[in-house]
Amino acid sequence: MTTTRRQLLVALAALAGCSSAPRLPATAPHPDTVPETGDNELRVLVFRAGAAARMGHNHVLRAADLRVDWPAAGPVLRFRLAALAVDPPDLRARLGAAFASAVDDEARAGTRTNLLKALDAAAHPEVAVRTLQQVGEGPWRAVEAEITLHGVSRRQWFPVAVQGRRAQGEVVVRQSDFGLQPFSVLGGLLAVQDALVVQFELLQP
Template structure:
């Protein structure tokens, strides 16, 4: 075997070791669906003051019946050597307040970073064909360790991600929702398309939207000068249930 072939094999082996859970998955790279967004404010937005409960119906988020998924997409020249990933939270807590005048309704939610799970088989199946369920345990752990490090979520110093209502208009049948999201020490506002249903004492809300990691001071994972990387844009998919207090 020639030195050229041996050198290529050696470089390929190093690249595969650096993938940290982005193992080969020969499927087309799916990019997150475009959703409208509000330009980030020049300075971090101040958290909205908590409303008076007078005149509002209060719903508490039920973590056992709620889930939030973050779809992470591979990129780069060697994207075919990587996996797309699903990061999930089943620890969402918070509350929703509903008023007869819908624009005076709102919500506040949070979930702990340390309790995020990576590539649950059921979550991957639900995410579609670009997320095949067969992911080695070592790859899942490598991906989770990478996302918790300082350059990404920095779980040690920023244990929670929070989401609050920034502006609400429209109606419960056709809501227009803008949310204020805080990750680490950065706060940004995004438009959140949502479907809301109230049935008796139960409220459900579901939808999806996109965010960029760099908007929150996170550095997307990358190796080999970007030949294999995680795309900046993430897709957030949520399905929440709240019960009247």
């Protein structure tokens, strides 16, 4: 690869994958800086794709305003896309080598802009996960839940580990199943994978 072409690809990666966006006013708390509160957490792992994937980053999103209700069937989770914390440094550090690359404030702002646009957050601002049924007993459970994203609801089964009042699990969600086109630019040179890994940890009151 020539030096000129390499420099061009680097510049395109910076612009498309983590393009800059207007900063929030200093008086407004930015979701990326909101400290984690309570004992419930939901995070989404977003993986890079495309021919120039090595120039981009994997991303992790935290539901900073996660609300959890506990009806008889099982937990109902809701969070706003606009409140997602993008690449919190403490969370990236916990996730190991795949998330070890540094992501600065400008890059996070660009990722947020691309993310909210790709998810059509203005038209469909909230995500909901509603437990429908559970099977199993003790620490081993299989849960069927209804996931609503982008105004589309899908049912999905996934395993959950239960210890006392604490439940932990993860589920793979494909953006295309909800009518979403995964972020992609330059003919797919830079993109994110269709499949998102959603991890959660919940504490029942």
